[in-house]
Amino acid sequence: MSFALDTLLREFPNTLMTIEWHSPGFTPGWSDFDLPDVYDARSNLYDVGGIPHTQWNGIESFVGGASNCVWEYMYNDRRNTYEDYAVQESPYIIELQGDLVDSDGSSPVFNFDVIISLEDDFSSSGTVLELFVAEDSIMAYWSACGEEHNARNVGRAWLTMDEDDQVPITISGSGQSQVHSGSFDVSNSWNHDRVKLIALAQNLVTNEVFQAQTELILNIPTDRDEDGITNLEDNCPDDANPGQEDLDGDDIGDICDPCNGLVYVLGNVNGDANEGYDPIVDVIDLLALSDYLEDPVYNECQMLDLLEDGEINQWDLIVLADLIMNGGS
Amino acid sequence: MLIYNRTLNIKSFPRNCEVIMRTNTFNLISKAFVLCLLTASAFGQRIDREDSVNNDLRMLVENASRSQQVVWVEDFTGLN
Numbered sequence: 568m569s570f571a572l573d574t575l576l577r578e579f580p581n582t583l584m585t586i587e588w589h590s591p592g593f594t595p596g597w598s599d600f601d602l603p604d605v606y607d608a609r610s611n612l613y614d615v616g617g618i619p620h621t622q623w624n625g626i627e628s629f630v631g632g633a634s635n636c637v638w639e640y641m642y643n644d645r646r647n648t649y650e651d652y653a654v655q656e657s658p659y660i661i662e663l664q665g666d667l668v669d670s671d672g673s674s675p676v677f678n679f680d681v682i683i684s685l686e687d688d689f690s691s692s693g694t695v696l697e698l699f700v701a702e703d704s705i706m707a708y709w710s711a712c713g714e715e716h717n718a719r720n721v722g723r724a725w726l727t728m729d730e731d732d733q734v735p736i737t738i739s740g741s742g743q744s745q746v747h748s749g750s751f752d753v754s755n756s757w758n759h760d761r762v763k764l765i766a767l768a769q770n771l772v773t774n775e776v777f778q779a780q781t782e783l784i785l786n787i788p789t790d791r792d793e794d795g796i797t798n799l800e801d802n803c804p805d806d807a808n809p810g811q812e813d814l815d816g817d818d819i820g821d822i823c824d825p826c827n828g829l830v831y832v833l834g835n836v837n838g839d840a841n842e843g844y845d846p847i848v849d850v851i852d853l854l855a856l857s858d859y860l861e862d863p864v865y866n867e868c869q870m871l872d873l874l875e876d877g878e879i880n881q882w883d884l885i886v887l888a889d890l891i892m893n894g895g896s
Numbered sequence: 897m898l899i900y901n902r903t904l905n906i907k908s909f910p911r912n913c914e915v916i917m918r919t920n921t922f923n924l925i926s927k928a929f930v931l932c933l934l935t936a937s938a939f940g941q942r943i944d945r946e947d948s949v950n951n952d953l954r955m956l957v958e959n960a961s962r963s964q965q966v967v968w969v970e971d972f973t974g975l976n
Binding site: 568572579582583584586587588590592593594601606609610613615618619620621622623624625649652653655656657658659660686687706737767776777778779780 | 924962963964965966967969970971972973974
């Protein structure tokens, strides 16, 4: 199975992500792959009996390996499984940011931020952020077949295993995001060039994995646009703007602000403002909202759901009318 | 001077009340009018509501932006 997965990983490096958990019973004494607590917890999650066992997106399992060292037929079967899952879409986006900090004499520390965003409304009830550390491409010898191969993404740590370390995902609305910050020691016995951080959005009720993201820690960017401002501090993390200019003070830099110079708050449907960028809520907004109900075209900055019930309809018009008659505040 | 002021206050008191009452009455009437108008607008289009809901649903589906889901595999294995 490892050979089949290795082939698939080389074929689909951006859309297939894996981790190997090594059964303590098969872990050689000279290695440091033995993580019995982690193995027990992850294998119990999927009711793993014997090995090899692969679990796909947390919900589909395959048990058994290649006989007589002929792994190619496993590749064909599992490629079909990959293609079934590869066409699925997810509302979650996971982004990794981090920085490897060397410390004198001891293991360096990797500080990271994981940003989870929703592109669509989606209930995150029961869903958590799982974080793993893996080391890729450890040369291993397959004694049964007398061949060497790269063991891919060998599990080194499960950062969110303990109950105190669990990270529930709390966002549920389109456009919302959540940031989790953490750190881990990077053992000097690991090849630092091949250490990866892995993040999953996994539902603990169904075990389904809705999204995954992984990157070599040395490739995780701290400043994507290289403007000297770290991503989390940057008001336009993908567009270089070392001056952080923000004309309308909405914490979105001018260079990437699609609504620059406009002030959208609940009730200010047309986004107009006075010279001090204070929003103006008046009868023009009532007409603008009425227009929207007739022809629902709006820009991404507008906030039209005055009733905050998830729908934009005539009831919002009534709330806005009342707001205006009471002075627009 | 004191008498003048008192006289003025006594005379203007009913007029102030009247103005306040008229303003309040106007606000109430205008609010009721706008509410009636909007409520009528909301429920006067019941025939089109199903189409409208369908259109909203279609737009919601069309506008939903979702990224590709990564295929995630956990491999329980042994290393020789």
